[in-house]
Amino acid sequence: MTKIEVRPGQDIGSALKAFKKKCAKSGILKEYRRAQRFEKPSDKRRKQARESLKRARLANLEEL
Secondary structure (H helix, E strand, C coil), X not given: CCCCCCCCCCCXXXXXXXXXXXXXXXXXXXXXXXXXXXXXXXXXXHHHHHHHHHHHHHHHHHHC
């Protein structure tokens, strides 16, 4: 559960911004959207393979 403590005198807008940032970092929204529809196991594996290739390419580019 993501919590943000609003200090006395703190603007509600900045507290909301901090809450959204914390949710994004923890991956809550990403997980929620992923769970909204069924994904076949073969599609999951294909997606994971694509993402790992992307990470490898980025790591390769950073080395150069």
